[in-house]
Amino acid sequence: MTARPHLYALGAIVVLGLLAAFGVRDAVVLDLVFTLLLYAVLGQSWNWISGYAGNISFGHAIFFGCGAYASALCVTHGLTPWLAIPAGALAAAALALVTGFPTLGLRGHYFSIATIAVAALVETFARTTPWLGKANGFELPIASGWAALQFPQKGPYVVLALALFAAVQLATIALERSRLGYYLRALRANHAAAASVGIDERRCKLIAFAWSATMASAAGVLYAQYTLFIDPPSTLALAISIDIALIGVVGGIGTLWGPAAGALVYVVLAKAVALRFGGAGKGYDLVIYGAIICLIAALRPYGIVGTIVDAIRRRRGSIAVGPGAAAETPA
């Protein structure tokens, strides 16, 4: 399968994003685009370990938090926030390896439970540790320019988020065409059969998890530089982990464009409800979102993009159309 259509689609998104970054003055629209891209990155990060590899993570916020806290620590200690990108990535990858090593070779839900437990530990640790700002978190000192990774307008932030999104999508296109991508899909489909062709489950999944954490951390750095304020509820909370997982599920697990589609639904829905109902509508978006998730779980367990891929395959005749053919879900 050729990557060309995906590269064209990504190119079109980048062009559109750049037009928005340089052409649009409306801060609300730019904020929407930035948030959308950030969630798409987080969704894709989650998709590596939970979609392609098939191990559901409920603690992805902590990797996002690694980047955000790395950024806050760098800036408040007078270091360049650019240093937070590798530092946050290392911390996130290390956390991922520690969480994944004992659990990624096991059957059942140990991994998911471990992610929840580690996330709770990390959040509590941040809440109670003075050098991590305790419950108050950090306010980043105001600065300006590329060296400080801070800007008075939102345009440059959109450009940065776009670059990160493009990098993550390119990495995922490469993953789908790599040994690791084939191995992860094989493991998700059938771990015993995968071992019988020589696939080392723990090794493959640890690599995927470390990369996944690295991507989320990069999004965290960008988020901290954008909001200039971080605390445990905004970066480490379970609610954020759940949001990330839901974006992945709604869009379609294990698909290239699923996380972006999921993020679009999530962000547009939240904004639409906020605009329509204002402050009184707080929570309505979650109700509608919950309903959509119920519908997807009941009717289309592959999510939005998974359903489209299925339809294309059906047309090409690679799936027998008949009862049960589509009902089989990956184990």
Add this chain to the structure above:
Amino acid sequence: MSSLLEVRGLAKRFGSVRALDGVDLDVAEGSLTGLIGPNGAGKSTAFACIAGAEKPSAGSVRFRGREIAGTAYHRVAALGIGRTYQLVQTFADMTVLEAVTTGALLRRARLRDAIAHAQEILAFVGLAEKRYRLGRALTVADKKRLEVARALATEPTLLLLDEVMAGLTPAECGAAVELLRRILARGVTVLMVEHVMEVLMPIAEHVVVIAAGKTIFSGTAAGAVRDAGVIEAYLGSPLEHGEIAGHAP
């Protein structure tokens, strides 16, 4: 001919159940050896222990002169043992070509080379036209063929086939036997489990019969069907009936 695989005193306990209790078998290089036995004899467990899917409780498994008992499953594949499953284990949401490519990646660094090798293997087993089908959309016979292709793509020295004929129509069985002969002609050694002895009779040079977790016969297929112990294992002995009736000595 030297022995490619030498199994001695293989035992496997699940709690208090002795699934295997002294299996000995030899597979000569380049041969097709049959492993048969009545239902519940431990054939699939023996396979799992040889392939590394289960760790044996005791005994030795020597492959190319090297002890491999207890080696991690994925390492055994890398050493050169491929296998299929009694109940097919396909990669349901991968296409036929992708599944076989996954196998081919074991010995090929580049994806492009692995895909080329997978195409070759698919042509060899007769699945080339179905290469873009999903694994879950195949017939049982084709799923079994896909499993053989996936295992062959890893370029095994020894191929373990677990009841590849079960559930096939007579015509499909004929095609499977023809494929087996071509696999042997490639130089791959085959150890196959079969429940039905008639399938093995014309193709296996050597058969090993196990019953109740023990090797009870090792020799030619023709010899196996005349062996009193084998007949007893399949049909039950008069003495056992006596024991049940309470007339044991």
